[in-house]
Amino acid sequence: MAKKQSSLINMVLTLFVITVVAAVALGFVYYFTQEPIAQVKEKKLNEGLMKVLPAFDHQVAEEVEGVPTYKAFDANEQLVGTAVEVVTDKGFGGDVKVLVGFDTEGKIFGYTVLEHKETAGLGSKMGDWFQEGGKGNVIGKDLSTPAKVKKDGGDVDAITAATISSRAFCDALNKAYATYVNTVGSCVSTDTLIVKDSKCCDTLTNVSTVCKSGENSIEVTLKEEGGQDNE
Template sequence: MAKLESTLTNMLLSLGGIALVASALLGFAYQATKGPIAEANQRILENAIKLVSPSDLKESKLGDMYMLPGGKDSLACYPVMDASGKLVVTAISTYTDEGFSGRFKIMVGFAPDGTIVNTAVLSHAETPGLGDKMDKSKADWSVQFNGKNPETYKLTVTKDGGDVDAITAATISSRAFCDATDRAYTAYMKGGRHE
């Protein structure tokens, strides 16, 4: 087949036709991957909730998610019950805009009295090798929050007069982590369910 000439009709037909086929293909791909993407996100969420629950909790039930106001955005809260239906931990997805490379999101689990059970990083763009040490898969830094109650435990880095040891050479990321945790704590104590 000879190559088409660059006449106006040919150009319009060819460009239009290809754009049409491309968008049809995209629509199809979107429909096909919609389910798996939702599933993948759900898996990540459930995994994070599990990470911030007590590790000895064998059987658990996920309660209804509710939203709390916190800063510019609202925070999603996921209550986790044990087998008897008693509230054990509330996993709160929180964020900070104070990060070194903009916003990052973490999940914090609170016992009904506000004690921090555990934390997990959901998404971040902090510097590899420095700020990303807040992620448990990289370093044990965030373990220091576990079992602390922010009522008596000051959620700022020691440099600012708080109780949190900052990550070496990543004070900004550490401050941001505290900011996110504090946002979740304040919101939870103000409006969260405690039983």
């Protein structure tokens, strides 16, 4: 078969046909991989949350002032912990992204470093250093007094020879705590409704925020539209 002439119509037609075929083929692949990709993403998030929160049954994702937070509940709709995903730009090599989990009393339950560009062998140790059993253990810490490295007058042991990375980590913790306080605060700030029985939650359709306060009561904030009235 002879080679096609490079006439305008030939060129336009060829490119058109090739792009259409490519687009259709890609559409198919996208369609078939869409679900596995979503599953992978969810699995990854859940694995991260599992590391930083007490055992939970399901979680509700929410954005608080642009910061992704995840509230975890057990099977009885009791809040067991809140995880906050924070980014700090104070790192030695750039942004540091940390997922910090708090228990219901606001103490750190766990953390995991999601992304960092710290120096390999120094700042990169932050993934283990501050865990339980690490030298700079922060697990169980109450952050109502902000975390600070010892050099700055705080009580966190900095990573040897990586004070800046350690400072960035403390900054991330403090930011996470600020967001955590915010989520708890936002529950009470808007119109609230006290529901006596926690099982009632299952029937509420447009619940935007649920959090525990007091002993047996759960505060439920309804969206502006209201939806159906509750008994």
